[in-house]
Amino acid sequence: MRRITKQVQVGDVKIGGGAPIAVQSMNTTKTADVEATVTQISELAAAGCEITRLAVPDADAAKALAEICPKSVLPIVADIHFDYRLALTAINGGVNGLRINPGNLREDEGLAKIAKAARIRSIPIRVGVNSGSLDRQMIEEYGGINEEAMAHSAMNAARQLEDEGFFDICLSVKSSDPLLTIKSYRLLSDMTEYPLHLGVTEAGTLWEGTIRSAVGIGTLLAEGIGDTIRVSLTADPVEEVRAAYAILRALKLREQGPVLISCPTCGRTEVNLMTLVREVELRLSKIKTPLTVAVMGCVVNGPGEAREADIGLAGGKGQFVLFKKGCAVKKVSEEHAVEELFAEIRHMEAESRAEEQ
Numbered sequence: 091m092r093r094i095t096k097q098v099q100v101g102d103v104k105i106g107g108g109a110p111i112a113v114q115s116m117n118t119t120k121t122a123d124v125e126a127t128v129t130q131i132s133e134l135a136a137a138g139c140e141i142t143r144l145a146v147p148d149a150d151a152a153k154a155l156a157e158i159c160p161k162s163v164l165p166i167v168a169d170i171h172f173d174y175r176l177a178l179t180a181i182n183g184g185v186n187g188l189r190i191n192p193g194n195l196r197e198d199e200g201l202a203k204i205a206k207a208a209r210i211r212s213i214p215i216r217v218g219v220n221s222g223s224l225d226r227q228m229i230e231e232y233g234g235i236n237e238e239a240m241a242h243s244a245m246n247a248a249r250q251l252e253d254e255g256f257f258d259i260c261l262s263v264k265s266s267d268p269l270l271t272i273k274s275y276r277l278l279s280d281m282t283e284y285p286l287h288l289g290v291t292e293a294g295t296l297w298e299g300t301i302r303s304a305v306g307i308g309t310l311l312a313e314g315i316g317d318t319i320r321v322s323l324t325a326d327p328v329e330e331v332r333a334a335y336a337i338l339r340a341l342k343l344r345e346q347g348p349v350l351i352s353c354p355t356c357g358r359t360e361v362n363l364m365t366l367v368r369e370v371e372l373r374l375s376k377i378k379t380p381l382t383v384a385v386m387g388c389v390v391n392g393p394g395e396a397r398e399a400d401i402g403l404a405g406g407k408g409q410f411v412l413f414k415k416g417c418a419v420k421k422v423s424e425e426h427a428v429e430e431l432f433a434e435i436r437h438m439e440a441e442s443r444a445e446e447q
């Protein structure tokens with residue numbers, strides 16, 4: 091059961107209040123480089139990203155937002171640290187949301203000005219607590235960097251915004267430690283009805299970071315906690331979007347693109363399954379239609395999984411049986427298996443488009 095939260099809206103994307111879990115990412119381009127930033131936003135959108143965040147480290151970046159926003163195909167959240175004036179420039183530039191860090195934006199006067207400007211433009215503010223930049227005062231009060239310090243830091247900043255008459259708030263309490271992340275969000279979720287943006291911060295490389303994010307974000311989502319996610323990877327941000335959808339699909343929270351089921355292979359396998367699966371995965375990454383594709387090595391579990399899936403291949407000796415919607419369609423040679431599989435997938439995509447119209 092998902093926990094019911096209040097709803098905020100970033101551009102045309104609803105967050106919380108039972109809306110689908112929104113997928114976010116963050117540009118790696120220099121925000122002052124308008125062309126590169128707009129190009130990467132389009133790449134993220136093509137991968138299914140729904141909101142992107144842009145770093146605003148200085149006045150040049152803040153000013154560039156006025157040029158970027160009208161050209162962007164995604165709602166933009168400006169990421170602000172240290173200097174509230176950058177937030178005001180970003181708001182004037184037309185951003186759809188702000189992320190502020192209470193650990194480094196403590197000037198009450200600045201927060202009041204940000205709240206006022208955001209209220210006038212009806213844009214939400216995410217209070218983004220990060221274990222690496224947690225407020226010193228909070229660390230001392232709660233005896234270290236722990237879930238209490240994280241959750242209370244977020245709530246204190248939310249209260250400050252509320253004192254300014256601002257309630258369009260989203261919260262996050264990210265740590266690079268997935269366990270601390272889980273404990274912090276659990277506590278925070280018990281303290282508030284504001285929507286929660288989930289993430290394991292600085293999670294690491296594509297491989298390690300995806301696993302750490304899947305554990306941290308996945309555990310919370312499985313408990314019904316969380317309204318929007320960002321997988322944070324030291325990689326092309328398009329990979330963050332792919333990883334985010336893989337997590338959401340695994341929990342049946344969003345259907346976007348295909349799910350690939352493949353067996354680990356074993357001594358029974360008599361086809362070159364690993365090479366074939368890699369090729370299938372690559373080609374499936376360009377497909378948006380939700381469907382389950384099974385590629386299995388042999389007749390033990392192969393036909394069963396392949397039948398359960400929308401479409402599948404079950405290996406034999408140098409050949410495969412192609413299954414579609416639970417029925418064996420035909421035998422195909424190993425050499426032509428991928429081509430035959432994708433010919434059927436193209437048919438299924440066409441059928442699904444025709445049903446939608």
Ligand code: SF4
Nearest residue numbers: 353355356387388390
């Ligand atoms: S499906 Fe067949 S080949 Fe694949 S792991 Fe199972 S027994 Fe081995």
